[in-house]
Amino acid sequence: MLSLIPTNAADLKDVIRMEHHPDNKEFIIPYSLSQHQQALESEDEAHLKLTTEEGSTIGFVLLAGLNNPNQSVEFRRIVVALKGMGYGRQAVALVKEHCFEHLLCHRLWLDVFEDNGRARQLYKSEGFIEEGTMRECIKQDGIYRNLVFMSMLQREYLRPARH
Ligand SMILES: CC(C)(COP(=O)(O)OP(=O)(O)OC[C@H]1O[C@@H](n2cnc3c(N)ncnc32)[C@H](O)[C@@H]1OP(=O)(O)O)[C@@H](O)C(=O)NCCC(=O)NCCS
Numbered sequence: 001m002l003s004l005i006p007t008n009a010a011d012l013k014d015v016i017r018m019e020h021h022p023d024n025k026e027f028i029i030p031y032s033l034s035q036h037q038q039a040l041e042s043e044d045e046a047h048l049k050l051t052t053e054e055g056s057t058i059g060f061v062l063l064a065g066l067n068n069p070n071q072s073v074e075f076r077r078i079v080v081a082l083k084g085m086g087y088g089r090q091a092v093a094l095v096k097e098h099c100f101e102h103l104l105c106h107r108l109w110l111d112v113f114e115d116n117g118r119a120r121q122l123y124k125s126e127g128f129i130e131e132g133t134m135r136e137c138i139k140q141d142g143i144y145r146n147l148v149f150m151s152m153l154q155r156e157y158l159r160p161a162r163h
């Protein structure tokens with residue numbers, strides 16, 4: 001069982017190490033230390049770490065737009081260091097619970113690189129709906145990449161469609 005608890009300043013070294021790991025870096029746009037510090041301090045953002053029952057930090061999550069007047073919260077980032085063990089799925093379930101049951105948001109949305117098959121499959125199987133593609137909107141190392149937008153509404157969380 002994982003927990004989602006506030007990150008503190010002492011955790012940021014590990015957070016940055018996870019972001020820059022070759023298994024993660026290509027799928028996210030890493031923050032600088034000062035961007036992470038701002039996220040810790042901002043009332044509009046949540047910086048949360050994923051910890052095991054034994055107390056190890058195995059990843060983190062960033063949320064943004066907590067004060068959005070449309071109650072539309074951005075699931076800005078998730079990184080799980082220990083992959084393929086079900087932690088990502090547990091983490092996404094915790095994020096949905098936090099956003100829809102505690103923050104009472106109406107909409108939870110995210111963008112994901114089109115070539116990030118693992119994350120897209122995870123989000124889809126957790127009930128996120130694809131909304132469209134922003135074509136070639138990110139330029140990295142001279143290459144343009146597509147972003148896919150996905151979202152879930154509170155009513156879809158509360159009453160998931162039966163397949
Ligand atoms: C994406 C990420 C959060 C998923 O976490 P994880 O712990 O590896 O995922 P899980 O073990 O919970 O697996 C979740 C699902 O992913 C899918 N999956 C796993 N490995 C996969 C692969 N290599 N290719 C495609 N799908 C895969 C499976 O559908 C799996 O579901 P299952 O329960 O049916 O097996 C994690 O791999 C990560 O941090 N990746 C790098 C950063 C990143 O991409 N973040 C998201 C940016 S939008």
